[in-house]
Amino acid sequence: MSDENYCRVASLAELPQGKSMSVEIGEREILLCHTSEGVFAVDNLCTHGAARLCEGKLKGQRILCPLHGAAFDVRDGAALSRPAVRPLASHRVSVEGDDISVLLVDE
Amino acid sequence: MTLENSEPGTARAPGPAVADTLSADSRGVPPPLREQRYEFLGDEDIPCSRYTSQAFADLETERLWGRCWQWACREEHLQDVGDNYVYNIGPYSVIVVRSAPDKIQAFINSCTHRGTRILGGEGAGYTPQLTCPFHGWSWNVAGELEALPARWDFPHVGAGTHNLQAVKCETWGGFVFINLDPDARPLAQYLDVLPEHFSHFPLERRRVRLHVQKVLPANWKASQEAFMEAYHNFETHNAPNGANTQYDIFGKFVSRFIHNIGNYSVESLQDYPGDKWRNPPLTENELLQMLSVFGLDHEEVPPGETARSVAAEDLRRCIGEALGIDLSEVSDSLMLDSIEYHLFPNMFFFPGITVPMVYRFRPNGDDVDSSLFDFLILEPLPEGAEHPEPPEPIYLDVEQSYTEAEGLEWLGPVYDEDTGNLALQQQGFKTSRKRGITLGNYQESRIRRVHMTLDEFMAENSE
Numbered sequence: 298m299s300d301e302n303y304c305r306v307a308s309l310a311e312l313p314q315g316k317s318m319s320v321e322i323g324e325r326e327i328l329l330c331h332t333s334e335g336v337f338a339v340d341n342l343c344t345h346g347a348a349r350l351c352e353g354k355l356k357g358q359r360i361l362c363p364l365h366g367a368a369f370d371v372r373d374g375a376a377l378s379r380p381a382v383r384p385l386a387s388h389r390v391s392v393e394g395d396d397i398s399v400l401l402v403d404e
Numbered sequence: 405m406t407l408e409n410s411e412p413g414t415a416r417a418p419g420p421a422v423a424d425t426l427s428a429d430s431r432g433v434p435p436p437l438r439e440q441r442y443e444f445l446g447d448e449d450i451p452c453s454r455y456t457s458q459a460f461a462d463l464e465t466e467r468l469w470g471r472c473w474q475w476a477c478r479e480e481h482l483q484d485v486g487d488n489y490v491y492n493i494g495p496y497s498v499i500v501v502r503s504a505p506d507k508i509q510a511f512i513n514s515c516t517h518r519g520t521r522i523l524g525g526e527g528a529g530y531t532p533q534l535t536c537p538f539h540g541w542s543w544n545v546a547g548e549l550e551a552l553p554a555r556w557d558f559p560h561v562g563a564g565t566h567n568l569q570a571v572k573c574e575t576w577g578g579f580v581f582i583n584l585d586p587d588a589r590p591l592a593q594y595l596d597v598l599p600e601h602f603s604h605f606p607l608e609r610r611r612v613r614l615h616v617q618k619v620l621p622a623n624w625k626a627s628q629e630a631f632m633e634a635y636h637n638f639e640t641h642n643a644p645n646g647a648n649t650q651y652d653i654f655g656k657f658v659s660r661f662i663h664n665i666g667n668y669s670v671e672s673l674q675d676y677p678g679d680k681w682r683n684p685p686l687t688e689n690e691l692l693q694m695l696s697v698f699g700l701d702h703e704e705v706p707p708g709e710t711a712r713s714v715a716a717e718d719l720r721r722c723i724g725e726a727l728g729i730d731l732s733e734v735s736d737s738l739m740l741d742s743i744e745y746h747l748f749p750n751m752f753f754f755p756g757i758t759v760p761m762v763y764r765f766r767p768n769g770d771d772v773d774s775s776l777f778d779f780l781i782l783e784p785l786p787e788g789a790e791h792p793e794p795p796e797p798i799y800l801d802v803e804q805s806y807t808e809a810e811g812l813e814w815l816g817p818v819y820d821e822d823t824g825n826l827a828l829q830q831q832g833f834k835t836s837r838k839r840g841i842t843l844g845n846y847q848e849s850r851i852r853r854v855h856m857t858l859d860e861f862m863a864e865n866s867e
Contacts, residue, residue, distance in 0.1 A: 315793070345537070354487075354530035357796045366488070366523050366531040379524035380537035 303391055303398040310395055312336065317360060317371075319351035320399075326351075327388060327399055330371040332358050337371045338390045338399045344376065344383040413444030413845040419669025422650035422662045430713055431735040436601035437662060437743065441652045445852045449840025452833040454855070455623040461772040465494040468861045472749055473594045475579040475764065476500050477528070478612055480791035482508055482580070486532045486545055490523045491582065494767050497521055498571050498582050499534065503545040510573035510582045516549070516566040517541045527797065534568070543568050577607035577753070578791075596658035598747065605738070605755030607762075610782040612794035614811045617778050619768055619802040622826035624775035625854070626833075628750055628765040630822055632854075634663045634742070635847040638673070640821050643694075644681040647672035651849055656857045657748040659850040665740040665759070666695055666712035695740075697814035698758055716740050719758050728786040731757065746850060748857050757784065773830055774802065779819070781811075 306320040307329060317330040319341045326341035328350050339360070341350050348364035355361075359368045359377060367381035374387035389400040407415075423440065426433045454460055476491035482502040489500045490513060497513035499522065513521050515536040522536050523529060533550065535542040542551035547568035552558060572583040574591040576599065581591050592599070620627045630636070637646030645668035652660040670685045686694075689704055691711035696703075700718040705711055716736035723739075724731040731739070738757055745753045752763035760782050768774040778797075785791065798809045806823075807816035833841075843852050 352532075354484075356528055356530065356793065359796075361530045363530075363532055365535050365537045366529045368525075368529065377525075 303389075303400045305396050305398045307397045308395045309336075309392060309397055312397065315355065317351060317355040319349065322399060322401060325401070327401075328360065328371075329390075329397060329399075330355050330360060332371060334358065334372065336390050336392050336397055338388040339369065339371055339374045339385040343367060343369075343381060344385060345381040350385075412447055413442070413849070416846065417647040417669070417672040418674060419648055419671035420667075421648060422664055425648075425664045425667060425712075426735075426737055429736045430716065431733055433735045433737055434604040436597070436604055437735075437737055439652065440650065441654055442846065442849065443653060444845060445653070445849055445856060447843070447845055449838070449842055450852070450855055451840050452836055452838075455626050455830065455833050456772060458772050461623075461767065461770070463862055464767070464858075465496075465770075467864070468749060468858060469493045469496065469584070469767075471583070471585040471588065471861060473574075473581045473583045473588065473591050474749075475751055476510070476582045477580050478794060479508070479575060479578050479580055479608070480611065480794055481528045483791070483793065484530070486530050488523065488529050488531065488534075488545075489580070490526050490529065492526045493584075494770060496584060498584070499523055499568075500573065500580050500582065501534075501545050503547075508573060508575065508580055509545075509547060510571035510580075511547050511568035512571060514569070515541055516568065522568075528794070541566075577602055578610065579607070594657055595747070596655040598658055598745065598753070601745070602753070602755065607753060607755075607782060609785050610760070611785050611791050612780055613783040614781040614809075615778065615795060615797040616780075616800060616806070616809045616812065617776060617797045618800040618804070618806070618823070620765075620775045620777050620823055620826050621773070621802050622775060622830040623772055624750065624765045624767050625858075626829055627775040627777055627823070627826055628746075628752075628763070629851045629854075630826060631744070631752065631763060632659075632661070632746060632850045633844075633847050634661060635844060636825075638676055640825065641818065644668040644673065644686060647676075649847070651846055653849060653853050656853075656860070658745060659853050660743070660745045661850065662737070663742040663744070664712075664737075665742060666691060666715050667710065712736055712740065723757060727784055728789075729784055746854070748854060749861075754782075760784070777823070 304322050312318055312331045314331045320327050327338050328341040330337045343362040345367050346364045348362050350360050353361045353363040358372055360371050361368050365380050368377040369385050370377055374385035376382055376384050386403055388402050391398045477489035481489045485502050487502050491498045498510050499513045500510045503509045515522055520536055520538045522534050533542050533544055540553050544550050549566045572588050574581050634646035634649040637643040648669055649661050649663040670682050673682050688711045692705050695715045702714045705714050716739040719739050720731040742759045743756050750765045754761045762780040762782055764778040766776045768776050806819040
């Protein structure tokens with residue numbers, strides 16, 4: 298990895314298309330989502346009820362919160378449906394070979 | 405212009421009928437396509453106010469949408485326990501949820517505490533339990549109240565008194581139907597011939613390949629009626645082959661048209677304006693050219709064959725390979741024709757292979773002047789294959805074009821033509837001095853049947 302701020306968090310083999318998983322960078326929980334458009338990283342905690350989104354479900358480009366069903370666009374973190382109104386932080390992802398690496402955008 | 409009218413409904417366009425075309429099919433035609441059932445239903449005008457009156461629309465909300473069966477989603481939207489689908493109709497909202505591996509249930513989308521909609525929006529979602537975003541009351545996916553914060557303050561909430569309110573829910577053809585009337589008759593009594601006919605074309609063995617939802621600028625009935633006849637083909641689509649279409653009325657709830665593709669009769673156009681397609685008539689090669697949008701191998705019709713036989717054979721190979729399905733014994737008719745079944749009040753199912761659509765028309769909220777049109781392409785699944793997760797709908801607003809929807813391809817301009825007259829019609833209803841629309845006895849009989857059944861629902865004590 299050329300940029301040392303990127304942090305290798307998972308292997309692509311662990312995350313087939315259509316699946317999501319949570320990883321930790323420091324003490325922060327990050328949700329990785331592998332959709333038809335690529336691998337994306339957003340915060341793992343719902344901005345409404347702080348539920349863990351990794352316990353919800355990835356449908357298309359949306360992650361659905363297990364508590365109230367709020368939907369977020371995993372590509373940019375946008376809140377798509379009530380009760381969530383604030384977006385998830387969205388992080389940069391690099392996939393090289395089997396390595397998935399994440400750069401936190403707000404730290 | 406006056407015609408003799410002693411036997412209304414018996415006249416047909418000149419030239420070969422659908423039954424003649426089916427008799428010339430290169431394969432065996434499924435028996436349901438051989439059936440013909442038409443009866444004259446009257447020729448009175450239909451009042452324009454049924455399309456424009458807010459009072460009429462409000463009554464439809466209560467007496468039609470509150471009492472009829474309607475499909476909410478596909479079973480494949482609900483693959484895992486906890487998968488749900490929110491379906492909205494007028495002011496009503498229903499949550500359909502897979503509550504067990506072999507069980508789908510439906511509930512009113514409203515908290516039993518202070519009424520809040522539990523899930524916002526519409527469409528596919530997932531929650532292992534249903535939780536109200538207001539105070540956090542929570543139910544399991546079977547609708548049983550499980551969590552009530554500050555339970556001490558609600559001694560008047562007893563066991564079972566505040567479960568989610570169940571909605572009747574049944575499945576057919578891979579569709580999940582709901583009925584908001586707790587006393588509704590079973591779905592099977594409502595489907596008329598559909599289960600028997602579609603045993604030949606099982607829709608449960610199809611997958612959603614594309615879903616486009618568009619706002620249309622007309623009342624839901626006017627919008628769907630633009631799709632219930634092929635009489636408009638000549639003027640709206642600049643196409644030669646609508647006049648010989650067959651129309652069937654199977655009962656109160658189900659009707660059909662069979663519109664042959666790839667042939668036409670010169671005689672059927674005898675009183676249409678101009679000489680177009682009559683003098684000179686179209687050649688078989690020109691007819692094949694009109695079908696080239698399907699992506700055919702042939703550019704010319706070999707001697708002794710017809711555009712219809714060549715196109716059907718090319719599509720058997722091409723679509724069969726693309727889907728991984730053996731279509732070698734499928735009739736020309738199923739391969740090519742636009743075969744459209746309508747289920748009252750607002751649902752359309754096409755058993756065809758190249759023309760494999762499903763439509764649903766609904767009021768757009770409480771707006772009497774606009775509607776929502778759901779358009780699905782249902783693609784046959786190879787034997788043994790599981791349903792993939794359905795694609796998210798593509799949403800088009802009222803001023804957008806179908807050509808903006810990726811995946812519609814050649815159908816985009818066709819649907820723009822089909823819907824292009826609707827704003828003018830909705831405006832025309834309001835300026836007409838005639839007060840009513842006039843329907844053809846045969847070609848527009850399906851529209852009349854819908855209005856007759858609607859009248860039964862609108863009568864206070866129907867069903």
